[in-house]
Amino acid sequence: MEIPYIVEPRKDTGLFNSKIAIWLFLASEVMLFGGLFSAYIFLRLGADFPWPERALPIVPGLINTAILILSSVTVVFAWAELKLRNWRGFQVYMSITLLCAVIFMAIKLPFEYAGKFSHQAIRAENFVSIEGHVIKPKEKDGKKLHPDSLGNYLRVKPVSTEVYAGEEAKPIISLSVNVTSFYPKYYDHILKQAEEGKFDNYLYLGKAKEIDCNGEKKAPVYSFSFEGKEHTFDANTKLSIADLQTFKDYFVARRTQNNEVNAKSLRKAWKQFRKDRKAGKYPDAEGLRDDQVVGIVTGIAEKVRAEAVLADKYEFTTAADKYEAAKIVLTGDNQKDELAKYELEAKKQANVLPVTAKLTYHFHSAEKGAYMKFVPAKGTFGGGTTAVFSSDVENGVTILHRDKTALTGINYKSGIEIAVDQIDIRHWMKVGWLDDDADGKLSLDAYIGKVENGEYIKGAKTDELFAAFKNIDYYTTQSEIDALAAREKDGPTIEKVWAAHMKWAALREAELAAKGKKITEFEQYVVSWKQLVAYRDVDYKISAETYKTIQDAPVMQWWYGFKGPDHYNDKIERAFPHVFVPREDIRLESNLTPKWNNYYAIYFTITGLHGLHVIGGAIVLAYYLFFGRKMFDSNPEWLANRVEVGGLFWHFVDLVWIFAFPIFYLM
Amino acid sequence: MAGSSPEEIAKVKKAFLVVGGILGICTILTVAVAVVPWMDIGEHGLDKKDIILGLCIATFKATCVAAIFMHLCFGGHWEKKTILWTFFGSIFFAGAMIGLIALADFNPITFKGNLPQGSSLPETQRHEAYDPVTLESLEEEKEAEESH
Numbered sequence A: 001m002e003i004p005y006i007v008e009p010r011k012d013t014g015l016f017n018s019k020i021a022i023w024l025f026l027a028s029e030v031m032l033f034g035g036l037f038s039a040y041i042f043l044r045l046g047a048d049f050p051w052p053e054r055a056l057p058i059v060p061g062l063i064n065t066a067i068l069i070l071s072s073v074t075v076v077f078a079w080a081e082l083k084l085r086n087w088r089g090f091q092v093y094m095s096i097t098l099l100c101a102v103i104f105m106a107i108k109l110p111f112e113y114a115g116k117f118s119h120q121a122i123r124a125e126n127f128v129s130i131e132g133h134v135i136k137p138k139e140k141d142g143k144k145l146h147p148d149s150l151g152n153y154l155r156v157k158p159v160s161t162e163v164y165a166g167e168e169a170k171p172i173i174s175l176s177v178n179v180t181s182f183y184p185k186y187y188d189h190i191l192k193q194a195e196e197g198k199f200d201n202y203l204y205l206g207k208a209k210e211i212d213c214n215g216e217k218k219a220p221v222y223s224f225s226f227e228g229k230e231h232t233f234d235a236n237t238k239l240s241i242a243d244l245q246t247f248k249d250y251f252v253a254r255r256t257q258n259n260e261v262n263a264k265s266l267r268k269a270w271k272q273f274r275k276d277r278k279a280g281k282y283p284d285a286e287g288l289r290d291d292q293v294v295g296i297v298t299g300i301a302e303k304v305r306a307e308a309v310l311a312d313k314y315e316f317t318t319a320a321d322k323y324e325a326a327k328i329v330l331t332g333d334n335q336k337d338e339l340a341k342y343e344l345e346a347k348k349q350a351n352v353l354p355v356t357a358k359l360t361y362h363f364h365s366a367e368k369g370a371y372m373k374f375v376p377a378k379g380t381f382g383g384g385t386t387a388v389f390s391s392d393v394e395n396g397v398t399i400l401h402r403d404k405t406a407l408t409g410i411n412y413k414s415g416i417e418i419a420v421d422q423i424d425i426r427h428w429m430k431v432g433w434l435d436d437d438a439d440g441k442l443s444l445d446a447y448i449g450k451v452e453n454g455e456y457i458k459g460a461k462t463d464e465l466f467a468a469f470k471n472i473d474y475y476t477t478q479s480e481i482d483a484l485a486a487r488e489k490d491g492p493t494i495e496k497v498w499a500a501h502m503k504w505a506a507l508r509e510a511e512l513a514a515k516g517k518k519i520t521e522f523e524q525y526v527v528s529w530k531q532l533v534a535y536r537d538v539d540y541k542i543s544a545e546t547y548k549t550i551q552d553a554p555v556m557q558w559w560y561g562f563k564g565p566d567h568y569n570d571k572i573e574r575a576f577p578h579v580f581v582p583r584e585d586i587r588l589e590s591n592l593t594p595k596w597n598n599y600y601a602i603y604f605t606i607t608g609l610h611g612l613h614v615i616g617g618a619i620v621l622a623y624y625l626f627f628g629r630k631m632f633d634s635n636p637e638w639l640a641n642r643v644e645v646g647g648l649f650w651h652f653v654d655l656v657w658i659f660a661f662p663i664f665y666l667m
Numbered sequence B: 001m002a003g004s005s006p007e008e009i010a011k012v013k014k015a016f017l018v019v020g021g022i023l024g025i026c027t028i029l030t031v032a033v034a035v036v037p038w039m040d041i042g043e044h045g046l047d048k049k050d051i052i053l054g055l056c057i058a059t060f061k062a063t064c065v066a067a068i069f070m071h072l073c074f075g076g077h078w079e080k081k082t083i084l085w086t087f088f089g090s091i092f093f094a095g096a097m098i099g100l101i102a103l104a105d106f107n108p109i110t111f112k113g114n115l116p117q118g119s120s121l122p123e124t125q126r127h128e129a130y131d132p133v134t135l136e137s138l139e140e141e142k143e144a145e146e147s148h
Helices: A017-045 A058-083 A087-117 A184-196 A241-278 A290-310 A319-329 A333-348 A426-436 A444-448 A478-482 A484-490 A494-514 A521-525 A529-537 A544-552 A598-627 A629-634 A636-666 B006-035 B048-069 B077-103 B135-147
Strands: A120-124 A129-134 A154-157 A159-161 A170-178 A200-204 A211-213 A216-218 A222-226 A229-233 A358-364 A372-374 A385-388 A397-401 A406-411 A415-424 A450-452 A455-457 A578-582 A586-591
Touching: A017 A598, A017 A636, A017 B077, A058 A087, A058 A636, A058 B006, A058 B048, A087 A598, A087 A629, A087 A636, A120 A415, A154 A170, A159 A406, A184 A241, A184 A372, A222 A241, A229 A241, A241 A290, A290 A319, A319 A333, A415 A494, A415 A529, A415 A586, A426 A444, A426 A521, A450 A494, A455 A494, A494 A521, A494 A529, A494 A544, A529 A544, A578 A586, A598 A636, A629 A636, A636 B006, A636 B048, B006 B048
Parallel strands: none
Antiparallel strands: A120 A129, A120 A586, A129 A415, A154 A372, A154 A406, A159 A170, A170 A358, A170 A406, A200 A358, A211 A216, A222 A229, A385 A397, A397 A406, A415 A578, A450 A455
């Protein structure tokens, strides 16, 4: 059966069917991208942090724009060639279109996106931010030239704490496991770390070494029957994933049982209460308040529950449970002997600890300087860490993981070593400054310093401003290692580049003032990677004479740097200060992804979705190119219509990029 | 599209080439406005005028793409009507959605003497019974307590 209106236009709309369909689809796409762009507008207007400006290198975006415009032209030319029944021409133009799509994605993914993923950003506790690349460790003659921090490891050393009452305090790393939520693979990692650090471990059962069990001294234990086996966890128990799993299964089974028991008891209690109320047991039942009713029912439920426990109706019941139940049920004078039996049984098992969701293990090592390394933010290891650092280093810090594992030890030389290619204090100015100076007594100059007569004068608090970023030794290539002495003298430090930047900003301000313009916040308070390179090229001698050299330097031009700061180019890398940022001074660290801020969130959302549209459109156009010959021979007008419809989608993709490019790359 | 004779197609291809060139020029213009100092209108750096100009150029480019590449200018009367209703209808709804979100910023709660700048709410809608708590009023209270 011939489907109508696939070639001839409909009389009412003047369009063939697929054209109506594609326009309806494009209308829905307008809503989609309209929503996303409006999200961008509101995120930018409502941002409580300094919105990144020119965070993306312009050249890749400009090339991509040109590529998409070219592809728009060629796709419509391909359609025109089909209308002229020129198959060869169609092939040529469609191939160029597809090639443009490939180039577009090739620039986007391995250059732009990969560049963002490998670029690190750190916001210090005082809101000063830096960006750069984590320094990879290098070796010379088998000797590591950098500590292997890689920004990823937390090193935890033992902290002294009293283990058992009366015993000498032993340095330990304490590991607290939540058995209901622990991530088993992470514990493989913990056990491996313990082995490497020569740590032994044992289960911590509380400060009491022995408990009086009706005249007999016994060590505390967890002890229970489960699935036909007896399980005992004593102080010699070492961390094992199988044990944790058993403990978890028992805990969950017991908790489930308790919930069922409670629910059943409450149901029975309500029934009993209604029965009693009907029987007139509560004369002023109408006047009872809700909380009074709940109190009565709870009391009945307690008794019902206690009776069920004493009747041994439930599997996971301990001697302590029975004694508690007996205290509720056996209240008569003639029941004292029976109650005493339950009490005696409970006392005999007084050393059996109640099973809870938490188990604690202590790791200790006789090796001096032993530590364990943990990866704080890797999806492989339990989904990462929310680090909680206490300021009391003496008593250790607790590092909380997402699976509720808690490590307590001394956070030791943990931090990120980073080659800095951007310094941004605008967020500090917005928020951190208020924290530092709540009385409003200190001027901005006290923090950032000032320039007088071409000389930079450090402020009283400038060192505090950058206190989190500790300059470290500087190694990159072999030639640099050999020239270390000279390098340390001439190498960049945070303070040196900041002083240079302040001088540059003063000259820039004067230049703009002469033209009746004002310097922007971005120029004043952000040191970009291009400026770092330009300052280094003039040996940090910023003056009216070198100012023009800096401004005219190729590195300072908008077209320089295809994928941003090239840390593998020695000439550029040498301009970047190497700093170590201790973990406790880090408020947030991230690569340049949605985790860092809303700008990257909306950037990746819009450009990512756009990229998916490019891929989808290219697949459809490729289908026409490689499999359209048959249709061209049988019904060329139909193929032309299909290509036109595919082309309409392609033009829409170009339309979205026409707006995305200036918004993300130029504003 | 109305008509598909070789002559008409050749004419249309010429139009496509011209529009492609215009798009390229506009792209260069957009970048130039952003990076060339003497083309920076308004205040130095990014300001409202730069944003408006950039978006105007982008809108012009988008119009060219829609009108020529997407055949809006070439279709017959009914074709144009259908497409325009569909496409611009969606733009209307997208705009309405943005407007609704913008309304979320509107806060009708007002206190005596603390109406936002340029508020259109009349005096009678202010809550006379409320005295706004401000830093100054807290300090005054504290001083009054201390003097007692």
